[in-house]
Amino acid sequence: MESLLRGHRLRPLTVDGIDAVFVRDPLLVRRILVGESRNYGKGELFRKARNLSRVGMLSEDEAMHRHYRRLANPFLRASKVDEYVPVMRDVVRDVVSAWRTGDVVDVQAEMCRITCAISVSTLIPGLPPATTRELGERLSRLAWEMIRKPLYGRAAARAARPGASGQLKRARTDFRDLLAECVAALPDAPDGTGGWLSALLADSDRQGNRLLTEEQVCEEAVMMMTAATVTTASVMSWALHVLCEQPLVEERLLKDLAARRSGDSGHERGDIGYTMRFLMEVLRLYPPVWISCRKTLTDVTLGDLPLPAGTNVVFSSYLLHRDPECYPDPHRFDPDRWLAPQPGKVDASYIPFGIGSKGCVGEMFAWQELQVILDVVTEEWKLGSDSGRSVRTAPETTLHPRRLLMVPQPR
Template identity: 80%
Template sequence: MTAMNEQSAPEFRFSRMESLLRGHRLRRLTVDGVDAVFVRDPVLVRRILVSDSKNYGKGELFRKARNLSRVGMLSEDEAMHRHYRRLAHPFLRSAKVDEYVPTMREIVRDVVCAWRSGEVVDVQAEMCRITCTISVSTLIPGLAPGTTAALSERLSALAWEMIRKPLYGRPAARAARPGASRRLSHARKEFRDLLASCIADLPNRPEGTGGYLAALLTDRDDEGKPLLTPEQVCEEAVMTMTAATVTTASVMSWALYVLSRNPVAEERLLKDLMRSGSSAQEHDAPGYTLRFLMEILRLYPPVWISCRKALADVTLGDHALPAGTNVVFSSYLLHRDPECYTDPHRFDPDRWISLNPGRVDASYIPFGIGSKGCVGEMFAWQELQVILDGVTREWKLATEPGNQIRTAPETTLHPRRLLMVPQPR
């Protein structure tokens, strides 16, 4: 077996992976100490995620994300997973998301209007503030303004620590040591404690308030018994809200950085936003705003690596894989496959005028596909467009001179450090 032990590297090296996988549809590798079959073929990845998904469960690398919840959508029980996807759907469907837009716009405006011309802004921290406030305000409506603000602030602190959490190699090993992740543990406890008090107060609030949180708390089995304890409701809500915010904050950070480096794209985007006629839902005929965001998600997918485990003996391509085999694939590598994308490392939103991704393969999966795809995809598309609109109408951003932006493949794929200077439009 060919081995690639990333424990000896400071971070996951995409160039190393591209070199090892070149010319291989599948290859046996060791990724961070886990023996796995790495799949580079987008047709085979789609088979894993869609047509043969019943034969694959959550893999060993996935388990590193299970520190937030062991129930609900992260449950090992597939029936429970599907149940809680359905429970979340009414709060994330397109019609409901449209109702959130005025709230999203107000939140973005409040944050960006506090910036000062010429003063350095930590863009990732600010994107965490925006996405976390949106998440709390839309999914847990009816709270007192002070409680919403406090929850948002604590969720933002947790999201920022989660974004930077190393998942692979020596940094991950160090972070796993007892007491090593004190800031992450503290941030999680601070948010969770306040969220738990909100959950305890839900029965005392007027009927019809509480949104997603209330739906979790009032979920019952056929005999009328609660399916989740208040403790489990809290765990599920922490997982859902953290996952929703860290990914969007990372994508928006990349979007603003790329925009600052590409004046032609910036001009075209502003013109498209001024027309206000494009929609993040119209995938058949995407306007420039949507094409821009699609290209950001192609080059910088926040969930950049995934793992599944064969639940039974399976055949993948020409390879027979025994039950228990870990199967790994990377959306980062799939999105930069030269067989699927011309000049794949080049930023080119206009490639999406003719491309129609995901119909027959997994060459474009920023939100995943199939039964395990992101349940909040429509929410995310709308949120990304609203934030992009709110920031770019108000400010022109530039990186600090000499500030080299590096890619950090950690919990999400994010800029290592992104400090930018705003100037008014």
């Protein structure tokens, strides 16, 4: 993509047989997502995601989308996320305590287990422990299949053939069936249990009529919980890979994490500590949502290019984050580049969670979760590479390592 689009702010392309305009200018991307967002609707990538849900936040109805964002906000705001930290830590410890010194660990699969267990334990509290564990495991299998689902090209065409996605369908059905049992039991559960699921089920109009059926509640939950887990699992996998490859970065990170645990972060309130700079740099180089698409709802002019209504407009956070005009030596991993004023304030040069009204509703949850996982894993284990295996980048549903096998050694 970099060579194809080098020197082009806007370039017409054909993607999977669909005519589109690729945008590489961060100012123009911000105009699409913020300044003139009313002129752009959901594009082809959105339609590819709708196999998960057709209601709630994935609805094509903008009013419905905003409504269900507001409904999720109380469970994802910063103060609420702080309450989840003890549960998050317990989940991570439970998973990594099963690792054995010298054994090969499929890190990406393990990150799926961790993020899925965290999602279930925090967003659906009050379930019996056995149900929580089983729901987390089933969600983990679904997330693992979703991560590896191709979006574009010949691989996507092969995956779309009848019967080709059998494992994904089975994983989705297994998770959804158990989730449906949990939703059906919510009206009889004690007050204060059920969390976000209870809020979805109780959502009603002014006459007291439910807005979502139990089936639609399940659809919304499958969408949101899958989206939340596949992205975080991919980012965390890259973070652990970077630490293995760059010992000096690992040394500085461990010192910062130890200082944070002791309550002495070593930096002024409001400053960005090394742990956050490290994660920001991981997200810069390996944004999980690596490509996005919008469609013009009316005739517009983008830059100096007139676009008729119905034009697909594509942009890539991967390319925006590696623009040498915004990031000197863009392919180098350097957390200290974030000591300077942050890019992305007036443009879209840094958008790992999107930007504007359709930015990721779970951003605060994700930042906290990433820090907790990083802290607990690195406190317990040092992960080395499985010798003889190179790690390749896989641009599929998320931007993830093709296969990441690592060997844990105790700290």
